[in-house]
Amino acid sequence: MQIDFHHGVTYVVARLAGFDHDSANIVAYSAQYVDDAINTGLIRFDNGALFSRISSAHKMLDYRNFKELANHYVWVPFHFLPGNGGLPADQDPPGTFIEKLICRPNSYVAQDMVRECINQRHHPYGIYRLGVTMHVYADTWAHQGFAGISHRVNEATCLIDQQGQPDHKLGNRLKNFFIGEALPLGHGTVLSNPDKPFLRWGYTNGRGEKIVRDNPSDFLAAADCMCQAMQRYRLGNPEAMVPGLQEFDKRRIAELFETIRDEKGEVRHQRWLAAIADGIFSFGPATVTYTSKGKGSWKYEALKTESEVDRDHEVFPYSPAFLTSHWKLVHDALQAHRFHIVHELLPKYRICIA
Numbered sequence: 001m002q003i004d005f006h007h008g009v010t011y012v013v014a015r016l017a018g019f020d021h022d023s024a025n026i027v028a029y030s031a032q033y034v035d036d037a038i039n040t041g042l043i044r045f046d047n048g049a050l051f052s053r054i055s056s057a058h059k060m061l062d063y064r065n066f067k068e069l070a071n072h073y074v075w076v077p078f079h080f081l082p083g084n085g086g087l088p089a090d091q092d093p094p095g096t097f098i099e100k101l102i103c104r105p106n107s108y109v110a111q112d113m114v115r116e117c118i119n120q121r122h123h124p125y126g127i128y129r130l131g132v133t134m135h136v137y138a139d140t141w142a143h144q145g146f147a148g149i150s151h152r153v154n155e156a157t158c159l160i161d162q163q164g165q166p167d168h169k170l171g172n173r174l175k176n177f178f179i180g181e182a183l184p185l186g187h188g189t190v191l192s193n194p195d196k197p198f199l200r201w202g203y204t205n206g207r208g209e210k211i212v213r214d215n216p217s218d219f220l221a222a223a224d225c226m227c228q229a230m231q232r233y234r235l236g237n238p239e240a241m242v243p244g245l246q247e248f249d250k251r252r253i254a255e256l257f258e259t260i261r262d263e264k265g266e267v268r269h270q271r272w273l274a275a276i277a278d279g280i281f282s283f284g285p286a287t288v289t290y291t292s293k294g295k296g297s298w299k300y301e302a303l304k305t306e307s308e309v310d311r312d313h314e315v316f317p318y319s320p321a322f323l324t325s326h327w328k329l330v331h332d333a334l335q336a337h338r339f340h341i342v343h344e345l346l347p348k349y350r351i352c353i354a
Helices: 003-016 021-033 108-119 126-142 168-175 215-235 247-259 265-277 298-303 320-324 326-348
Strands: 041-045 050-053 156-160 200-205 210-214
Touching: 003 021, 003 126, 003 215, 003 247, 003 265, 021 126, 021 326, 050 326, 108 126, 108 215, 108 326, 126 215, 126 326, 200 215, 210 215, 215 247, 247 265, 298 326, 320 326
Parallel strands: none
Antiparallel strands: 041 050, 156 200, 200 210
């Protein structure tokens, strides 16, 4: 999924789950920031203080950079959560280990991830972790059938469009995109097809199976399950019976998935923000913005830097306010999320990835 869903739709769903404007802003910003946290390493301050942060994405999500992107610490915990074949923790899917790594929508693994996020809501970074979790949770629908490692299971051929006809346009783009004999990583072989809310398409996967995808239906299911997860978060009860999206707003979201058909995620994002400002949802009009780097961003507020990529050994001005800044707390959330996924949750499913 792209910024239109991870920020725009996440804000809408957070409001519909009962969060106020400011809290929904934090959830939505944190969700999108997963795709924008491209720097890793130490932050050095002029008073000698240090802060260690991690990256949850790589610049431009460049699927061609296989050596850099075949990184279990980024792709698996943040973008292609292993689905264990859609089975609970005490069962293994038939086949080899790769079957456990393939992403599955709303898998038991994903539900356990959400449950842990709710149980840990008392931390200062709790609501930021909710945003991170919602990013990963939503991607289990968009990235289903693909794995976050370089493997032939991710191969896709015989691409078809909405009419079931060969998608020559995408095929021609792919000819110029991949080089050499590198194995495909994630859904790189179908570029951004899984991330576009309006698209209906298909392909033949690495096993020779014909796959038909209906993104509008999948994305709507993701939004509804996210609403339920956030309603449970507000209640502090991961097992609570909650309604999810109400029919009025569900229809509005479904309509925008179908009618906002711009190819670029940034353009679709602006149209979602315009719809929110117009007050088409039951929570009324709201002004929502997102800036990943530079003035107006969380990073600028915390570090007073406008740089997209930090220079080695750069020294930043320290303020006591840094400890409670949005940027520091979202990075705390990223670290807590990754540690839990890699070292606690996946081993429960007999999955060791790092």
